[in-house]
Amino acid sequence: MTMSDYDELIHSLRERGHRLTPQRRLVLEALQHGDHHMSADEISQTIIAHYPSISVDPTTIYRTLRWLRDVNLVSETSLGQNHMVYALLGSDDHHHLVCENCNGVIEIDPSILEPVRRELQARYGFAARLAHISIFGLCARCQMGDAVTR
Amino acid sequence: MTMSDYDELIHSLRERGHRLTPQRRLVLEALQHGDHHMSADEISQTIIAHYPSISVDPTTIYRTLRWLRDVNLVSETSLGQNHMVYALLGSDDHHHLVCENCNGVIEIDPSILEPVRRELQARYGFAARLAHISIFGLCARCQMGDAVTR
DNA sequence: TAGCTATCTGCAAACAGTTGCATCTGTATT
DNA sequence: AATACAGATGCAACTGTTTGCAGATAGCTA
Ligand SMILES: [Mn+2]
Ligand SMILES: [Mn+2]
Ligand SMILES: [Zn+2]
Ligand SMILES: [Zn+2]
Numbered sequence A, B: 001m002t003m004s005d006y007d008e009l010i011h012s013l014r015e016r017g018h019r020l021t022p023q024r025r026l027v028l029e030a031l032q033h034g035d036h037h038m039s040a041d042e043i044s045q046t047i048i049a050h051y052p053s054i055s056v057d058p059t060t061i062y063r064t065l066r067w068l069r070d071v072n073l074v075s076e077t078s079l080g081q082n083h084m085v086y087a088l089l090g091s092d093d094h095h096h097l098v099c100e101n102c103n104g105v106i107e108i109d110p111s112i113l114e115p116v117r118r119e120l121q122a123r124y125g126f127a128a129r130l131a132h133i134s135i136f137g138l139c140a141r142c143q144m145g146d147a148v149t150r
Numbered sequence C: 001t002a003g004c005t006a007t008c009t010g011c012a013a014a015c016a017g018t019t020g021c022a023t024c025t026g027t028a029t030t
Numbered sequence D: 001a002a003t004a005c006a007g008a009t010g011c012a013a014c015t016g017t018t019t020g021c022a023g024a025t026a027g028c029t030a
Helices: A003-015 A022-033 A040-050 A058-070 A110-124 B003-015 B022-033 B040-050 B058-070 B110-124
Strands: A074-078 A084-088 A095-099 A105-108 A134-138 B074-078 B084-088 B095-099 B105-108 B134-138
Touching: A022 A040, A022 A058, A022 A084, A040 A058, A040 A084, A058 A074, A058 A084, A095 A110, A105 B110, A110 B105, A110 B110, B022 B040, B022 B058, B022 B084, B040 B058, B040 B084, B058 B074, B058 B084, B095 B110
Parallel strands: A095 A134, B095 B134
Antiparallel strands: A074 A084, A095 A105, B074 B084, B095 B105
């Protein structure tokens, strides 16, 4: 996202009554810093590492992440662990295949879901938010023989 | 599922070292009784209602539901609430479109995802468990104007 | 620049689900 | 029918996330 895109976005959010608070800036900055997905706790740790004197309550981090998801800036994804992971939307577009047996994650081309998105819009008028999602199942190796490892 | 299918299933699970305990029977019975999806708590309440003298620990209910999911007897689905819902697989096949704005749920024809399932198997050797899932997004009404209700 | 107010934050408490561990039991074997 | 033991249960403690509420503040308005 360019800087002017960002300014424009903030402006349009303000028009709708949203505020850009220091806490929200810190969460956004943490997400930009980490180049992978991050858990709420990793975001918290990143903020502490960069600004040891500032503290952002976990509740605020969770609420900020929900807000960022709702305004379509951030994806919220389960990778089969017992916590969600968050990532800025816009670049490194992909989805995940998550093996329920070995917990392995395969990243896949997002175009595979485009026909589904189009059909949901056409048939049900539904605008699916299919960005950076997970599909659960069994990877090739785990399909043959239940012998588990990893 | 017919009775002999059921017997056969139990037999094959036993062969793989699984046990059919009273607790597991009770959870299965509760799921058969309720004709919709049920939360863990609703399953618990149903068991209490039918057998006031018996008590099944919530931990056991959660573990049983995970087991039933892993052996492919039950689906585990988020409908946008902060708890999962569970349903016996096999009949009333459908998926859900869940509106993130108004929380409405639309049930859809499951065949829409078959091409995706086939392509994931062909291209990645991945056997997707795409049964009774949810797709999140915005329903037709909520796409026009952010005026929220419901 | 100060005032106003809807929005946001922090804290405490609650909730849904998971994990570790000691004990118990379903099932195969005898 | 008795034995043996892998696998299941219950309890307590814990983790990740949400909610209610009182007080603080971003950003509009004058
Ligand atoms: Mn990813
Ligand atoms: Mn359903
Ligand atoms: Zn696997
Ligand atoms: Zn809606």
